[in-house]
Amino acid sequence: MGELIVLLLSGPNLxxxxxxxPEIYGTDTLDDHVAGTTAVAAERGLVLEHFQSNHEGELVNxxxxxRDRCAGIVINPGAFTHYAWAIHDALAAFEGxxxxxxxxxxxxREPWRHTSVVAPVADGTIAGFGPLGYQMAIDAVADLLDx
Numbered sequence: 284m285g286e287l288i289v290l291l292l293s294g295p296n297l298x299x300x301x302x303x304x305p306e307i308y309g310t311d312t313l314d315d316h317v318a319g320t321t322a323v324a325a326e327r328g329l330v331l332e333h334f335q336s337n338h339e340g341e342l343v344n345x346x347x348x349x350r351d352r353c354a355g356i357v358i359n360p361g362a363f364t365h366y367a368w369a370i371h372d373a374l375a376a377f378e379g380x381x382x383x384x385x386x387x388x389x390x391x392r393e394p395w396r397h398t399s400v401v402a403p404v405a406d407g408t409i410a411g412f413g414p415l416g417y418q419m420a421i422d423a424v425a426d427l428l429d430x
Contacts, residue, residue, distance in 0.1 A: 294361030
């Protein structure tokens, strides 16, 4: 069996991590999160690929490209969480484990953030744990793949 690839998808504005609202999202940059997640994935015998986009269609294309190539997906959809039905549909067509990830806890924030259109097609959601959430998400995918 070849290497198991996990796709880490980062949605809109996550390229601004470390600068944008550090009181909510922390001071780590997206590169910091990706580096830490890559290391955790390697410890679990997984290869991490990362893709960030501020454009919904590009994330949909990345999910489509992951079919039959990647073992699992971790997605922080950012604001797309709340209304991007195209991402929902693309993830529904992916056969491996999917973990939804958020640095903050959307349920503890503004009411419009309480709805996730990603959650119904994810195996689980990790939210509110800051940078630790990335490690938790990789561990979850690895454990689901081990079943």
